[in-house]
Amino acid sequence: MSQRVYITGLGMISAIGNNVPESFLSLSQSKTGIGKINHLTTRYKDEFLAGEIKLSNTDLADLVKDNNPALNRNSYIAMLAAKEAVINSGIDTNDGLRTGVISSTTIAGMGKTELYYKEMFEKDDHLNVLDTHDCGDSTERIADYLGNVDYVTTISTACSSAANAIMLGCRMIKHGQLDRVVVGGVDALSKFTFNGFNTLMILDREWCKPFDENRKGLNLGEGAAFVVIEGENALNLRKGKALAEVVGYANTNDAYHQTASSPEGYGATLAIQQALTMSGLTPSQIDYINMHGTGTPNNDLSESFATKAIFGNQVPKFSSTKAFTGHTLAAAASIETVISVLSLQNSMIFPNLNFTTAIAETGLVPETTLVNTPLNTILSNSFGFGGNCSSLIFKKA
C-alpha cells in the first residue's frame, strides 16, 4: 500500500513575512517578527510583545480579493497560505485527481466572536458570526477558494495540531484515499488566547529565549502555513518536482497533565522514537532538529530531556525558530515544516535567537547564528496541551 509521500509546495504567512520568500529573507537575516502589539485589541498591548502579521483585516481582504463580510482573520490568512502552497506546487485541482484539504486550528472564529459576543444578545447585526465560530469554517473557505476539493476535515490538538494534519494527509495518501492533500494549520491572534496564556503565567514580557537557563515564557504569534503533499504516483504522473520527502511521523500522548509536560518528556520521547523507527533512520542520521522550543520553563526542559533520551551525548544541531515567529499554536507545526523545507533546500540552519546560557540540568546549546551546512534529514517536534506529542521527519528530495 505504501507509496512515498513528498512535499511539493509551500505557503506561509506570519510575523516574519506575508509569503514564503519574505519569510526566507527574515530567517536568513536573523530578523525576528516579534514586536509591539498593533492589531490585537487588548488592555495589555503595551505590556507584552507578540508576533503579529503586519497586515490589517482590510489589507488581508484585498490580498485574497474577497470582501465577503463573513470572512475573518483566520480564514483570510488560511486562504492566502493555502493558495500560495498550491501555486508553488503547480498542481491543478481540476485535473481529475483526488485532492483533500486537511487543516487545523485552535482558535477558529473566536477572534471575531469575542468582538461581538455581548452585542449579539441585543442587536441582530452580527448574529452571522455564529456561523463562522467553529473550526471547520476556515477549512471550508480554503476548499472553496481552491475549488474542486474532494475531501475536507479539520484537526484540533492544541499546539501540535498542524503536525497531525500533515500526518493524516500522508496516511490518507498511503491508504490510497487521496492523491494529494493541502495540509497545515492556522491561528490568528485573539484576546481569548492571549488572556488564556497570560492567566497561565507562561508569557514572557520580553523576547522569548528558547532553551535559555533564564527563559521566562513564550511570545504568542499568529500565522498560517500549508504545504502540498503528494503521493509519488500523482507526482510522477504530472512530472512535478518534490521539495522534500516525509519519511517519518508519530503521534503519542504524554498522559501526564492537561497543560504541563512530564518532567522527563515521556510522550515526546515516544513520539521521536516512533517517528525514527518509521523512517528507518538511526538517531545519528538526523542532521538537525527544529525543536518545539516555546521558551516556557516546562516545555524546554522536558523537550531537552526527551532529546537527550533519544540522542544521548550526540545531540544533532538544533534550534527553535519560535523567537522569529512567536508561538503560532495550531499553525506552529506547519510553519516549522515550511522552515524545515527551506533549511533542506538552502542548506541553512536558522538560529535560535535570544539564547545566552544553557539550561543547567541538560547543558544543551542550540545554534545561535545562521549555519550554512548541507542537510539531508530534519526532525521537527510539536507538543501541545492535553499531552498531544507529534514528531515529523523530513528528508531532502
Added chain:
Amino acid sequence: MTKAYINGIGCISPQNSIDSEWFFDAINPAKGDYFDAIEPSYKEFIAPNLLRRMGRAIKMGVAAGNIAIQQAGIEKVDAIITGTGLGCFEDSERFLLAILNNDEQFLTPTSFIQSTHNTVGSQIALIMKCHDYNFTYVHRGFSFESTIQDALMLFEEGKETILVGGIEEHTPNFVVLNRRAHKFQELPSDKPIWKSTTPGIQMSEGTAFFVLNKTKTEKSLASIDGIQTLYKPKTSADILNKLHSFLKLHNLTLADIDVTLMGFSDDVNFDQKLQELLPSIEKESIAACYKNVCGEYHTASAFAMWTATKLIEKQKLPKVLAISDKAPSKIKHVLIINQYLGINYSFTLLSQC
C-alpha cells in the same frame, strides 16, 4: 476491506440512551425548539476529584467513554479519537465572558485550560494512562465521521482496539443566540421531520462512544464496513450516484440495505436533497430517521451509529424512527446517510456480524 467491530457502546442523548435497556420505548419531546441531553449521575463513572472541575462536554464524554469501555470489558486501548464540532463550549464561553465582563482582569485559567477541543480525548488518555495515538477532529458534520475513517486506517496499520466518540454540548446562552439568529423551527410543526416545509432545526447535544476492535470477538455487536464523506455535493442525483458506488465497493446494492437511517433535520433548506432522495431509497430499502429523537448537532451521526448498532442488536425498527410503512423482516445491513447544514454528507455502512 478492513472492518471495525463494535464491542462496546455508550450514549448520552436527549433520550434515556444511557440505560442499556432503553430501546426507543419512551420518547422525550424537544423543549419547545431545542433538546437538552439527559445527563446521568456522573459519580458512577468519574472520580469526585476530577468531576468537580469538568465542564459538561467533558463529563458527558468521559462517562459515555467509560460505559463503552466497561461494556467491551477492556482496560486499555491503542488509540483514542474524538470528534466535536464546537468542543468544550461551556468552558470557552465561561472564559470569554470573564474576559469581557472584567476587562481582561482577575481571570483564572481553569476554564481556558478546559476550553481546548482536545480536552475530552486527553482527559480519557490521562484517566486510562494511554500514551498511544490521540486525535481530535473538529470539522462540522464530519467531526465524528473522521474518527471512524481514522480508526479504519489505524486497524490497517496494526492497531487492535480503538475508542472513538462524538461529543457536543450547548449552553443556555448559545441556545438564545441561535434562536435570535432564527436557526430553530419557529412554530411547532405537525409534519413529520422528513416532510418539513419550513427552515429551522431542533438544536441538540449529546455524546456517543464506541469501542472498536479490529477482529470479531464474542462481544461484537455489529461491524462498521465502510464510511465516506461528501463535501457539498451539487445535486441529489450526485449523492445517489456516489451512494451506488459506495455500496458497490462493499458488493451490495440498495436492495440489500434493510434499513436506511436518514439525517433529516427538520430544516427544509438543509433537507432538500434528502427529501429528493427519499423516493429512491424507499423504492429498494426501508427508510427511517433519527433527528426527530436526538435533535440536530454536529456529531448527531454518532447517535445515528448508536441507533444502527441497536437496530442490528434488537432486529427491530422502532415505530418512532420509521418513515416507510414496511417493517424490515430482518436487519442485516444498516446504512446511515447523514447531512449537516446541507453541506456535509456522509454514508456509513453497518452490518450484523
